[in-house]
Amino acid sequence: MCVRSRMGRRPCCSKEGLNRGAWSGFEDKILSDYIKNHGEGKWRDLPKRAGLKRCGKSCRLRWLNYLRPDIKRGNISHDEEDLIIKLHQLLGNRWSLIAGRLPGRTDNEIKNYWNTNLSKKLKSHQSNMERCIDKSKAKKAPKGDSVDAAAKVDDQFHPVIRTKAVRCTKVYLPLQQDDMMANHILEPTCNDSPSTLVPQGGDPSNFLIDFDMEDLVSSFEDDFFQLCVKDDQNRGNPVDGNVGGSSIWTDEAMQGDWRGSGIQEPNVASELRTLATFLDSEEEWQEK
Template identity: 45%
Template structure:
């Protein structure tokens, strides 16, 4: 059964939006609010697909869109976030108030991507298109081999992403680290119950994850930790550290520039953590060495993580960092992420 199209495209306008269409859309949303995109065109009297209306609003007409060139600071932040998150444009955009995921994606593809990966004669648009068509065939074959989950860690430390949300992390830790977790050093006081739940969940989850479909050794399972991590929440929780907005190596307060950003997160419904007055930064580890330089980030991944399969070793590693720097420092060489 094929997928039902979002709308019958007959009789609908396509391509660039006219000023009149923009005005109709803005007027309608100002009156009725966002949402119900499928019905919106009919109700507003627009000959457009609902999806197109949503995109036009989110990427162009929204009043809080910031226009103009990307500043040097924004650019630096994009590069850092991309090295950490890969092509998760919406997450990156969430850290840049007024910027859209589409805008950041375009900016990366036209400017930063070339710089980071080294500009070459083969990077022209036409050649990119040609290679992308070839890549499409290749990736279709690769899909078969790609394990479930959103983020794939490759040996080089580069993070590649797929258009899906990854919420579950299977994090294998050495026994001593595991014991530390059990004694609240890793997971934190409030997570003892969660840890017990993790233990209960680990056997079926690990069974599901075994590539060869074989039985899972129960002892091995209990030396592992299954964490439910929402990457959005994780990113929000890192706001406690302010490290994403800090200059490399700096850990101090970056002022009120984050307030709007936190608001944006909360508007989106994620569980933003806003520390109260006087809260201390829990982890001096991340700001000091994760963002010392791009090379340092990659070296960190090579050193800390030895990815075998997919899953978000990134999220688990960051979570471990957040909860216990000391434990992480002592054990990171032994930590591996497995599928």
């Protein structure tokens, strides 16, 4: 047991004398052979036992992101991209959670893909949206409201479920009250667990929902996207075979002005209603 020189965490390993940077094929082989024989875990001790001059964390990362046998290599498919976008809308930068719903994909890969591809698309889409809202704001509001408008755009397009721990925490769904009424979010199905919907700050349009993130995520994929398909059909949208069939983030919609393009209006509120309906139907919400 080492004597700690100061309070706080000690480094995961002494960095001296360790290899850094790209892994060689030889190192990969040693690591994967070792894990095949001894299994994962005990990462701190693993390098010493396996005879690798690497930090334990580095070994873990290499295994999880590259050497695992179930890693799917190659381009992200359109379906996967769609799923990433939807999950990111819902979860934000929770890459590991998102990766958990994409078999064979790693959080690092998805994070990189998002940063290099999707965030750009999102940005250009958002700037289009901001332009639209600025235009309509300029007509209605006095000068000086543009910051407010931008903030509202942000709110509208990032109604993200924020969870730090697995078991939740309150979730904020900034839906309009009439949206909720129209979609039966306030219907008696919720009344059997009275704490599931709690008006926040006296504002009837803001609600906090308690639920178990694990339960949600574990059954999320199939149920949610089946609902998306159903929702699209109800809205008269053709289901194109993509996950969920939703076209809200198609390339065409990302570029140019989607109003007047004949493309279904990006309707995040509708997607959230779908989610809310999904949550409602789960009947697995738990009181804390």
